[in-house]
Amino acid sequence: MNRRPLCFGRLLLVVLLGTWSLPLTGQPLSGPAAPAPTSAPANEPQSPTYRPDSLYPLDGLLAERQAALNFDPLTGIGQLLSGGDLIRFKLGEGLFLFGGSLISWLEPVRWVDGRLQAPGATLQAMGEWFALRRAERTALTSVAVILIDPGHGGRDPGAVGLFGSGSAAWQAREKDITLAIALELYRQLTQLWPDKTILITRTGDTFPSLEDRVSMANGLELGVNEAIIYISIHANASFNARANGFEVWYLNPEYRRTVLDDSKTEGHSQDVLPILNTMLEEEYTTESIFLARAIQDGLSAQVGGQTSNRGVRAEEWFVVRNARMPSVLVEVGFVTNEAEAQRLSTEAYLQKLTKGIYNGVVSFVDYFEQRRTPSTP
Ligand SMILES: [Zn+2]
Incomplete structure (x- = not known):
């Protein structure tokens, strides 16, 4: 036949x-x-x-x-x-x-x-x-675009840890830590994948709005089999001065977001939008969890011996919930813990954190593009 x-x-x-x-x-x-x-x-x-x-x-x-x-x-x-x-x-x-x-x-x-x-x-x-x-x-399937978003910047320092006093006073600022990691991650990923579009939401001490950061990604035209992933980098703060460690967040699957443009359902009843969104949301959530786990594993391998592994978490972060793509938010450590703030102020520790995130992204992309299939025995 x-x-x-x-x-x-x-x-x-x-x-x-x-x-x-x-x-x-x-x-x-x-x-x-x-x-x-x-x-x-x-x-x-x-x-x-x-x-x-x-x-x-x-x-x-x-x-x-x-x-x-x-x-x-x-x-x-x-x-x-x-x-x-x-x-x-x-x-x-x-x-x-x-x-x-x-x-x-x-x-x-x-x-x-x-x-x-x-x-x-x-x-x-x-x-x-x-x-x-x-x-x-x-x-054809590929991750075509990776968007790296160093949190805060410019007039928004993010979390700040203040230590010492007088001439010995020093501080650790979230916006500086996130930028240093993001720039190095950007450099390494660009070198590894010259054919992919690697984007960064800021390269200096500026403050793009949250809407700017997300629309930079949502505005991109992608081919049928091209995907984009979004990595937001932050540092943590706590009233508990002993809190330390890294964690990776993805979108809470219970949060109902609008991931599908109305334009894609032209001519169809508005009734179907909630159904479609529920269906589509599950796909993004699954991929976001994979990405979050891969980055968490990468960080654990690099700095797990030096600080706490606080695990993968789900939350309704603004930057994440408005991104129509697999998205994660990485908290690299606490600027309010003096020992951690000291680590976060050293080039060597920032390099380790960058390497951890980098390895996580590479293993996710490899999995996504099916060069490896972890589920195969
Ligand atoms: Zn932050």
Whole structure:
């Protein structure tokens, strides 16, 4: 059997069929009946043939695309994951989210006879999209942009630790520490990846607003398979002078943010926006957690013997929650702890912190671009 070329034209056709088809009857609407589903020949990957309007369990699609199904009965949201590509759907809803941005209307997945089932046209569209993505991804997926954001600056010093008195008085300022680390991280990443766009929100003692920092990233035009990651660097302060250590924050998954532009849903009901945002948010959150863990591990390897590893944390940071991309905020240490403030004032310690963040970013990007697959035994 000839294999059909895969293209979006076909996908869109299927989408339209799905949109306009009549309520499910178990029978094709018109034309000759397609043959019943058959199993693929032993060594040639081949899509099952579906009747567009008949209901089938998702098993055939899962086997065909080696996909995993994750379904949450409480929210009714399901995810199909195949080789890093994700399709999200909601039970009984015609709205499907393919990857991060492609919205399609298909006949919905339903709960029938104690299991998830979908019409043949829906399964076919999903199977073809997975195949297309696989073909594209093989060559192209990359982290194209890394945005480094040294916290504070200019009139905003951030946290300040004041120590000693008289002629022995000295201080450690967050804005200086974050800039030193960010500039060195920028230099090292630019050297490692001349083909990637490495951006930094400030290179001197200036104060870009929080909106400026985030819009710098959100305004970038990216290719279909290009991603951007956002790393905000800060130092900590506490009334407890003994508090010390580093931690990495990512967005609290319970925070509901608007990650999708209204423009992408033109012509569709506003009702779907919350559903889409919930779906998309989960992807960013998952990637942000991976990135946070990678940086935390990197820091732990460099300075874990000298200060506390305070772990990976979730919070609703402004800079993070407005970024439509995997984003983390790194707290490198406490300027209010005298011993830590002294460390943070030495070139050698800042180099170690930079190396830790750098190693974390490199391992995340390697994972993301699938040069390594940690999940493979
Ligand atoms: Zn800060």
